[in-house]
Amino acid sequence: MKVYGRDIKLLAVDSETVNLLLLEEALKDKDVDIDCCSVGGEAIELIKKNNYDIVLLDIVMPDMDGFELRKLIRAYDQYLPIICLTAIIDTIHNDLIEKISADQATYYMKKPFNLDRLLNMIKSVVKTYRSDDETRKYYTTLEENLDLASEVQHLLLPNWIMMKEDFIMSSLYKPVYKISGDIFDLTKVSPGRYFMLLGDIAGHGIQAALYMSAIHALVKTLIMVSDDDIKLDDILNRLNSFFCVDMQKKNYMTCLVALFDFNINKLTFISAGHLSFFMHDAESGEVKLLNPENKGAIPVGWVNDYVFNCKTEAVEIDFDDDSSFFGITDGIIEMSNEKDAILGIEKFRLLLEKSVADTISPVVPYYVCHAIEKAGYTNIEDDVCMLMIKKNKVLKDEKNHLHLTAVPDILHTDFMGMECEHFIIKNTGDEKLAVELELLLNEFLNNILMHGLEKCQQEGPKILVDLVINEDEVVLKIWDKGKPWTFNTNPIAIDENIWDDNNKLATAGRGMAIIKSIAGKVECNRYGDLNETSFIIKREG
Amino acid sequence: MKLKSHKKNDVVIIEISGRLNAVNVHLLKKKFQEFCPEENSFVFDLTSLEYLDSTGLGGVVSCLKAATNNNGDLKIACLQNKTKMVFEITRAYKIFDIFEDVDSAVAAF
Missing domain, CATH: 3.60.40.10 (PPM-type phosphatase domain)
Incomplete structure (x- = not known):
């Protein structure tokens, strides 16, 4: 029994070994490549290893019933067709049928079954499955091509x-x-x-x-x-x-x-x-x-x-x-x-x-x-x-306002930090403020932004920095097209303990703690696919 | 960032100059490893260190931990104004012995 020129690969799961033997015997001359097992745990392993077209599933099994096994199968493959074979007599309210048909790729056949009817059902279900699978593959390829075209277009x-x-x-x-x-x-x-x-x-x-x-x-x-x-x-x-x-x-x-x-x-x-x-x-x-x-x-x-x-x-x-x-x-x-x-x-x-x-x-x-x-x-x-x-x-000509753009590259973001430091010293003479700004910008760009922009392929500036020096504060705004993120309003405290677990905190909280200790106020907003992060640093004296 | 090293009274002195950050911190760790485990007393001379960020500082802390785990120590000497501020902002000054000059740092072993 071939579908679209290929044999059918089938897994039969039944706790009664005799049922499996009967099924194997009945299908052996029908071009069906059949594997059998009687335990749910084994079935899921076989499904992960083999490329089955269909699963015949008994509902009443001692270790794991058919519905539990179906749940595991669906976690792995949501489309693999399942035919439930059962001798259970349904209730007057059709509870069994309802439970079986709650899953779109599950079908039902009552035991004892007529072999020809079962074969027809297998053939028809596998035909639909393979055809849908081809369509899914086609759309996946189309989507991938469109993603690629979108990237090319953005590069232009x-x-x-x-x-x-x-x-x-x-x-x-x-x-x-x-x-x-x-x-x-x-x-x-x-x-x-x-x-x-x-x-x-x-x-x-x-x-x-x-x-x-x-x-x-x-x-x-x-x-x-x-x-x-x-x-x-x-x-x-x-x-x-x-x-x-x-x-x-x-x-x-x-x-x-x-x-x-x-x-x-x-x-x-x-x-x-x-x-x-x-x-x-x-x-x-x-x-x-x-x-x-x-x-x-x-x-x-x-x-x-x-x-x-x-x-x-x-x-x-x-x-x-x-x-x-x-x-x-x-x-x-x-x-x-x-x-x-x-x-x-x-x-x-x-x-x-x-x-x-x-x-x-x-x-x-x-x-x-x-x-x-x-x-x-x-x-x-x-x-x-x-x-x-x-x-x-x-x-x-502006003395209190600096705009910078940067590419998401550590060398370049380091340069941005230097630019901000020079600008602050030149226009305020405040060395401490300048170091704070440089450190804050480096921490933010290196630890947070670089992570968010790690998949950016396009060359050229991705980050815009805007620095305004007011009389009593400095406002630093950074815009980027990285992943959305929110500021942890309660970061770890900045004390000598942040160096205790040096390796762990290097990627999990130290940067935020340093930023929070410098900036009195941090605000994050997102406009479409653009992140806007604002920092306010109070000036002393 | 540039690294130079020499020995004085069984203490390895590593001079770090330029900017120590995420781009080059691995070079410092590599240089430090060259002396381990045979040596366990170190002074980092930061006279010409212009700036270090938290990743760079993290590298210095790693060296300190490696030295103390090897029953030794790492002392910091000649912090300049700007780098001193980074040590203060990040509270890193609390975990290091910091000296005004290299000789005092070496004498402290």
Whole structure:
């Protein structure tokens, strides 16, 4: 008896040896590879060693009944089919049948049984099992491939935090399912000038993600071969040709192409059917949707012979050093609540305005998305992407404020500790405070964060550190995309005993104890997949 | 981090300079092992040690425990301002005999 060309491998468990002999005899000429045992403990060992297709199981057995054995089998394999063979007469309420069928992969046959009926049942059950097994394997492979594609896609995109001499950019990128058709990049064109693309390829999933990869490569090439004086309309015309000619209009993309000139604080952009930038004006506190003259063009990939033109379609905006820009794909404004009401542009703008009012830190996209979810808009129908770009003023002239990014590598985090120490000494002259900060940062990054980020593959900065010196305290904030963690509010006491069990405490509590002895207040929050940890260290005198 | 060693009156003196941390603490342990179990009296000269974190300090504590388990001792000499603060913050000063200079540390054996 073969199923899908293979013999059936069967385990029969019955405390009555005579029943096993009868079964063995009956199945010996039927291409069934049968093992028998009469004790539950032995059965589970055999199941772990052999790749059975099915188990025939007696219910009444002295050492361990069939239901107990089934529980053990399920702990090991939740899908292995079991046929319960029993002479028990069921109650009027069908208690036995109910108990048997509580498990989806358990079947029932009453003893004494007809051999042909049993054979048919075995064949049919194994057929379903093998077919389901193939499907499960297929989906597992598909999931693994999607995970890999997701990793590749993340490698193509800038890190969630990018800090350069001229600008700081943070990004939130959330595919509906593992991979996304959203794309963004910021590339240096000449000193102080950067080309930016934020695009949303129609649809989502694998096809959109493949387009995303191709466009990413194309745009990189276009920037590389162009001279310093990059033309936004040239880029759009080439992208249009990619969609209309190379890809024969099978898809399209809305996008913002922009040129940030941080030398003269000027933003020039064209919207190709995409929502414009939002700009936060630090002086008024207002967040405005840019594009006052309602300029713009159609998405790339719609019309073959359309010619994008900077003169008629580009928007130019002058900005201040403190201005922040936000770009989004429509996945955010299409997020909906349980009443199916979508968020919409205006509600998004208001939530953004409120988040920026609370903090101007570079992680605003994460605060906004958190606020959106808190407002009940939790359903995501499309890929979500949000960027924040602002001039890096902190690096240039602030005396009480330090921003640092770091890669999760001990050498680099050690360097961060040194940077913080130098900054504190330079601006306060307080050596003790400087050592405390350095030690705290090293302990946190090495002992806690490195553990949380151990599986990070992508190169480049993963951690953002923000240090503010106030009159009576220093506030240290660290953002990372490691595992979620919570601060143990009652760590072991910091005394000489922390060195007693040196090896054990090195990985279990000493770091926290040292941190707690330095920082009066520690707070952990999580915004999406971003950890935010704040430390407040009181200044003496 | 750099390590240098010499002997004075049957005491092994190990000079540690630079930054002692999770990256290089294994080098200190390895250097220390070279002297065990034949030697059991040690002085760590920290004149040029710029900084050490708790992992680095943990390495120094391991050396102390190995020395005492071998019926010996490990003394610390020449802690500078910054490293002294780390010893104070972490209460490590309570488990070591700490001396102003190497000669006093050697004389204490």
